[in-house]
Amino acid sequence: MSQTQVLARKWRPKNFSELTGQEHVVRALGNALEQNRLHHAYLFTGTRGVGKTTIARILAKSLNCEAGITSAPCGTCQACVQIDSGSFIDLIELDAASNTQVDNMRELLENALYAPTCARFKIYIIDEVHMLSKSAFNAMLKTLEEPPEHVKFILATTDPQKIPITVLSRCLQFNLKQIPxxxxxxxxxxxxxxxxxxxxxxxxxxxxxxxxxxxxxxxxxxxxxxxxxxxxxxxxxxxxxxGIIDQGYLFDMLEALAQKDGLTLLSLAGEMEAQCLSFDTVLQELAALLHRLALAQAVPEAISEDTLDSARILALAQRLPPEDVQLFYQIALHGRSDLSLAPDEYAGFTMTLLRMLAFMPDDFSENHQAASTAAPKTQSPDASAIRHSQPVIDQLPQGSAGALSNFNWPELVQQLKLTGMAKMLAQYSEAKAVSVDQIELCIPDVHKHLLEKKYQDKIQTAMQAYFGKPITISFSVGSITGMTPAVLKQREETEKQAQAIATIEKDPIVQELIEQFDAKLIVSSIKPIQK
Missing domain, CATH: 1.10.8.60 (Helicase, Ruva Protein; domain 3)
Structure with missing residues (x-):
């Protein structure tokens, strides 16, 4: 019974027309061959499996085809057939990874001085050439400086940075791309x-x-x-x-985010944990899906009908704001790097989802915003609730820079219609100084990457819309007390969690189970009720 040939060998391209994804290299080599503008040394660079040695062998056939130097070797002459089978005597292939020493290179170069046995050119294909030792490179350099007319070098590497510049400068270099x-x-x-x-x-x-x-x-x-x-x-x-994650989970998570449904998010996370899915892989796949969503929003024609789940991608792209998609993408990437630091993978994954939920915009009706904007500036019995729930920047006297006693930035951030990265910038900032029409905010150095002008402008626009008058917002980077909206929100969630744990621990049934059956309460499984 004959052994089946692996597909990678069976379907290896035998001419330039069969190559996939390297049109720029094929065009350049084809033109050079047709015009007989030949170089003595070629260097093909690129990641594994993109066609470096395949192109090298096709080039060897093009140079030695009995029909003459051509960009379309016949494939049937003795030279072409023997090169395809690996038995052509004037084609020497060397794996530099296992032949790094200078002695091997010197022997090879001494043989290069002799004329080819039966071919037009003696061709040396050296794979992973960057693995050669410094001495071996120096020996090669002498031949590259004064190459014999009958010799052609074809070098291939995945790491051109390790090749001496003196060798690089004497090669015609082609960079092969990863194939889409x-x-x-x-x-x-x-x-x-x-x-x-x-x-x-x-x-x-x-x-x-x-x-x-x-x-x-x-x-x-x-x-x-x-x-x-x-x-x-x-x-x-x-x-x-x-080990691919069911895409249905990913779409369901984004649908839950669109509906701000934290319960469904945690339920989906629980299902994935029960199936022992890798949360790192889930976040990687989620980021890939978000990338396709961003493409659908910016360049809809990039999502063809052949794209996986194209209809669902295009539908979801209409529902989620583009800035939320960008924000979720960044949070997913950071979530992957944070998994190793989390108490456990489940906690790290669910925290990432909750972070996406936390930075989504809050829904406030236009009537609420109008009522807040038109709130009375003087205290009255009917306005006490408003005074406690909204900042009073326009009640501060002129020239009161630095007066923060009546100004509550964390509460204001909750009421501003901010989304995405602008909301994140506001959440991590702290009010430093306030006057009648100006607020100075400070952000710690660790979050200074958020200080993009477009996010600052969005905060200023939201403030002006909220108060109905011109307000200037300025930012600085420096030390803060730590009482930012993000910290206060985390503290509030921690207090709720502590209250939930205390309530469960005091429950008579739970106490009875602990006493009679030596049961243990799994604190991490307790979640406060979201009102």
Whole structure:
């Protein structure tokens, strides 16, 4: 029984027209070959699996094809066939990762002085060339400075930064790009069609995304998926194989955020924990979905009908404000880095979701805003509630800079119609000085990245709308007392949590369970009721 050839080898491109995703390199090499403008040394750089050595071998055929130097080698002459099979005597391939020493390079370069046995050019393909030792590079440099006419060097590397500049300057360099998932998916579908293997579009798109720009990795994953699915490829099997999160969870979470439904968010988190899903992977997938949402909002045509869940993405893009999508994306990224610091992964994940919920805009009706703006400036029995719930900046006398006794910035922030990063900037700021038409705010150094002008302008606009008159907001970076809206809100949540725990602990039934059955109260499972 003959051994099945892996797809990455079986479907390796044999000419430039079969290459996927490197059109810029193909065009440049094709023009040079057709015009016979040849260089003695070529360097191909790029991440793994994007086609460096494949292009090197096609170039070797182009240079030695018996039909002549061409951008379209015949593929049938003795030189082309032998290069494809790896048996061409005048093509020497070297893996620098296992041949780093200067002695190996000197031996190779001494042989380069001899004319090719049966070819037009003697060609050396050196893969991972950055692994050569300094002495080996120096030996190569002498040959590159005065190369024999019959020798061509084709170098490949994933790390060009480690190649000496003296070598780089003597090579014609081409940087190969990571291949877009759409192009990978299209190529995989062509391969599966020729292999007559049943498949569906979502599974191919999952594999294309998982390959992270590498066609070789994509074909290896395709091989794995075929074995996993016993000769066929379907979405469920590929999800299991790759450990992909059910996208339904992600959409449901964003729907819950759009509705400000914290209970559903925690319920979804509990379901995912019960399935032992990786919360790091969940946040990674959530960030990827948010990226697609942002694309749908900014460039709708970027979401084609072939895109996974395109209809649901476009629908959700209409519901969530763009600045909220941007904010959620940043919070998801920070949430991933915070997971290792959290008490446990569940706590870190749910805290990330709650942070998204906390920084969403509060709903205040236009009537409420109008009533707040027109609030009386003098104390009266009927206005006492208003005086306790809203700041009184316009009651401060002229020239009272620094007078903060009657000014409550945290309460004002709750009533301003701020969203996204502007709300976050306000939450982490502290009022330093107040006058009749000016407020100076201070933000600690750790949060100074929030000080973008557009966020400051949004706060100033919201303040002017709230008070119905011109107000100037200025910011500084420095030390604060710590009594920011964010800190006060966290303190309030902590107090609520403590009250909830105390209430449960005092419950007669709970006390009886603890006394009779030596039960233990899991404090982390107690959540205060959201009113």
């Amino acid at each position: 998932p759409v192009q990978i998916a299209h190529h995989l579908q062509q391969v599966l069609s020729k292999e007559s293997i049943p498949n569906d579009i979502p599974s191919i798109q999952f594999i294309a995304r998982a390959a992270q720009g590498s066609m070789r990795d994509a074909l290896s994953l395709l091989d794995q998926a075929i074995a996993f699915g016993e000769g066929k490829i379907d979405e469920a099997g590929v999800r299991d194989m790759l």
